[in-house]
Amino acid sequence: MGEPVQDLAALEADARETIAAAADLPALQAARAALLGRKGSLSQILRGLGGLPPEERGRVGQAANRLKGEVEAWVEARRASLEGAARDRSLAEHQLDVSLPGDVAPRGHLHPTTQVEREVVAFFASLGFSVETGPEVETEYHNFEALNFPDDHPARDMQDTFFVEGGAVLRTHTSPVQIRAMSGREPPFRFIAPGRVYRHDRSLRHFPMFHQVEGFMVDERASFADLKGILYAFARHMMGERVDLRFRASFFPFTEPSAEMDFTCLVCDGAGCPTCSQSGWVEWGGCGMIHPNVLGHCGIDAERWQGFAFGMGLDRAAMLRHGIPNIHLLFEGDLRVLEQF
Numbered sequence: 001m002g003e004p005v006q007d008l009a010a011l012e013a014d015a016r017e018t019i020a021a022a023a024d025l026p027a028l029q030a031a032r033a034a035l036l037g038r039k040g041s042l043s044q045i046l047r048g049l050g051g052l053p054p055e056e057r058g059r060v061g062q063a064a065n066r067l068k069g070e071v072e073a074w075v076e077a078r079r080a081s082l083e084g085a086a087r088d089r090s091l092a093e094h095q096l097d098v099s100l101p102g103d104v105a106p107r108g109h110l111h112p113t114t115q116v117e118r119e120v121v122a123f124f125a126s127l128g129f130s131v132e133t134g135p136e137v138e139t140e141y142h143n144f145e146a147l148n149f150p151d152d153h154p155a156r157d158m159q160d161t162f163f164v165e166g167g168a169v170l171r172t173h174t175s176p177v178q179i180r181a182m183s184g185r186e187p188p189f190r191f192i193a194p195g196r197v198y199r200h201d202r203s204l205r206h207f208p209m210f211h212q213v214e215g216f217m218v219d220e221r222a223s224f225a226d227l228k229g230i231l232y233a234f235a236r237h238m239m240g241e242r243v244d245l246r247f248r249a250s251f252f253p254f255t256e257p258s259a260e261m262d263f264t265c266l267v268c269d270g271a272g273c274p275t276c277s278q279s280g281w282v283e284w285g286g287c288g289m290i291h292p293n294v295l296g297h298c299g300i301d302a303e304r305w306q307g308f309a310f311g312m313g314l315d316r317a318a319m320l321r322h323g324i325p326n327i328h329l330l331f332e333g334d335l336r337v338l339e340q341f
């Protein structure tokens with residue numbers, strides 16, 4: 001071992017250089033350990049102080065402690081500069097380009113049936129009809145009895161109707177709204193009532209829950225001719241000029257005379273396809289002159305007042321308008337389907 005103070009001078013020059021040359025934090029850590037670690041060269045000098053002659057001990061001790069403080073300061077300075085450089089590098093690499101276009105949030109839209117429903121309401125509003133509603137869980141009185149269904153009518157059968165505990169039913173049509181809207185009121189009336197209805201039925205064109213719109217008008221002269229005129233205008237408004245309507249004499253307990261109406265199948269333009277069972281026509285709904293018994297159940301004088309009513313499927317209209325071959329597609333909630341409308 002040479003002269004301790006000279007050793008320190010050499011160590012100092014060496015330490016300054018190694019620390020300055022440390023290229024990254026691990027290298028700096030290693031350089032610090034080589035000097036100040038348990039077996040580091042400066043630590044060894046400090047540990048060896050006791051073995052020095054007393055007259056040297058103070059001087060060497062002082063110099064070694066000063067160097068130790070300096071080494072710590074150099075290491076800290078180098079660490080700060082390495083960390084700063086690393087930060088600058090990472091900032092330069094991960095630049096944020098605020099001029100890039102942002103992510104556009106996906107935008108939803110109304111269900112095709114809702115679109116049809118709103119158009120129906122708007123169309124009839126333009127003819128002076130206002131909207132009435134009724135409950136989906138309905139009494140048998142409103143759903144059947146007041147609508148002149150005899151007790152043993154097949155529509156009351158388990159086959160078609162969902163019965164709810166306690167004697168209520170899920171309404172099988174929107175016609176009970178006629179009773180609710182007319183009872184206790186004085187004609188004239190012009191009402192429509194869109195809403196959900198339920199039937200035990202399932203096919204390409206049927207689903208156990210679907211939507212209907214009921215419409216009815218009562219005054220002193222409302223006629224079947226008025227009814228047909230309105231329905232033609234309505235069908236063309238909804239489905240375009242190429243649609244044709246067909247009325248077939250039919251029976252409903254609550255209308256007399258009654259008709260069922262079909263419109264041209266717009267999936268095949270009348271040529272015949274699976275959606276229209278090859279007939280070229282799709283059943284749309286029923287209509288007729290309101291039966292005097294129904295007016296009577298609502299407390300309306302059937303000698304003085306008369307009117308017509310119609311009820312048709314809204315989903316049906318949505319399907320046909322968009323050429324959707326299967327009504328189930330409308331209610332399965334599959335976004336790949338719904339996003340197309």
Ligand code: PHE
Pocket residue numbers: 172173174175214252255258285286287288309310311312
């Ligand atoms: N309520 C009948 C149905 O659901 C349709 C209808 C309404 C018929 C009004 C005549 C008058 O089939």
